[in-house]
Amino acid sequence: MINFQYLRTTTAKSALTLLQKDKNAKFLGGGTNLIDLMKRGVTAPEKLIDINHVPLKQIELVGSKIHIGAMATNTAVAEHPLIQEKLPLLSWALNAGASAQLRNVATVGGNMMQRTRCGYFYDTEMPCNKREAGSGCGAIDGFNRMHAIFGTSDKCIAVHPSDMCIALVALDAEVVLATPKGERKILFKDFHRLAGDTPQLDNNLKADEMIVRVEVPLNNFAKNAYYLKVRDRASYAFALVSVAAGLELQGNKIVNVRLAMGGVAHKPWRLTSAEDFLKGKEATTENFEQAAKLSMTGAKGFGENDFKLTLAPNTIIEALNLAKSKA
Template sequence: MINFQYLRTTSAKSALALLLKDKNSKFIAGGTNLIDLMKRGVTSPEKLIDINHVPLKQIELVGNKIIIGALASNTAVAENSLIKEKLPLLAMALNAGASAQLRNVATVGGNMMQRTRCGYFYDTEMPCNKRVPGSGCAAVGGFNRMHAIFGTSDKCIAVHPSDMCVALVALDAVVVVANQKGERKILFKDFHRLAGDTPQLDNNLKTDEMIIRLEIPANNLGKNSNYLKVRDRASYAFALISVAVGMEISNGKISDVRLAMGGVAHKPWRLTEAEDFLKGKDASIENFEQASKLAMKGAKGFGENDFKLQMAPNTIIEALTVAKSKA
């Protein structure tokens, strides 16, 4: 790992000012992903700006929105009584991610900014368009068991690794970012990017901006929520397939529903067509099966990950069934 300069700041304004002074600098909070990338030589910032003392750790209800500061830890969010009451899906997703020790230091903003866990991305001896644009994608035709089945391109088939982000896209979260001129809002579904021809760009955050907070509208999806994560071992493993479900059921019919998947695309994958199909229909296994078929439109395997084409719809059905069963 190269030598780097370390700076500490206590306000968003000063953090942004420091960022503008050096284009090869990065913010650091928990550092649970950034430090790994630096150790592997995947990224080599010359300056780290410690933002842990910036006051962005709030978790509160303001009007009909739940506000979560970018520096709130994953554990603090998952264990917060307001989140468990109003947004249990988010708490479930956070508790499914990483280990307890990592959740204690990982932040909401850092979770959103984490990069893919594709082995070729981490191996600096292998071609990777995400790490070195134009070098090729070794995962296409290589070992791609963990890789994407939706929204892929010939440039990259990596997946976004976050559990939290799958829940947030299902919950219609809004990301508030700031630069020195002020704030702007990004719908969570638009924050992360598909690989396309620019897989090196994970999201739509500009180089002079930082994440300030999340705003999540209150909803009535809490009772029948579920986060189902299929993985190779019971803990500290990334999703092969994950499904976030939030349903509002009245007299046996689905009045509202949110569905999203993880482990399947370069960004958290919202299942809007399946949602539209389910709204107003009976919460039945037959309708869940039909929704799962609609959700799989456009899916494509790359050999070793072909099993996801069957695992994904089965996981959707199981996630919906469990959500329905909750009293």
């Protein structure tokens, strides 16, 4: 790890001012991912701006939306009564991620900004277009068991690692950003990017912007929702495949539905075709199977991750059945 300058700020405005002076600087929240990357030599910012004292830890109902500050910890969000009552899907997704110790310090904003756990990205001796553009993607013809089956490119097949973000995509959240000209909002589903030709860009956050909060609209999915995460061990493991499922039911009829997947793409993967198919239909395993089949359109394995082509639809079906059984 190289020497770096450490600065501390107490307002979003001053944080942006410091960032504008050096756009290669990094914001430091919980540091659960950034410090690891610095230790491994994957990133080497010369300046860290500590934003832990910026008052962005709110979790509150404002009108018809729940506002969650960017500096709220994963534990604080997951255990908050408002989240557990109104957005249980988010609570379950957060509790499925990392370890209790990490959740105690990891922040919502940091969770959104975390980088892939692809082994080629972390190994500075290996080719990785995310780490060094133009160097190649070692995973495509290498060890790719954990890698993407949707939205891949010939430049990168890495997956997005967050559980929280899968739930927030399913819940139609918005991201609120502080900019030099005031606040800017972006749909959560548009915040992260597919790799395309620029895999080094994980999201659409501009160099002079800062995440200040997430806004989640109230919904009718609290009663029938489930977050199912398939992984190699029961805790502290990233998803092979995960599914966030929310159903709004009238009797056994699906009035509305939300579905998103993790562990399968460079960004949280919303299953809109499956949602459109299920709306207005009966909540039956047969319909869930058809929705899962539709969800796999365009999926492609790379050898060692071919098993995801079977695991993914099976996980969708199971998640939907578990969400239904909450009735």
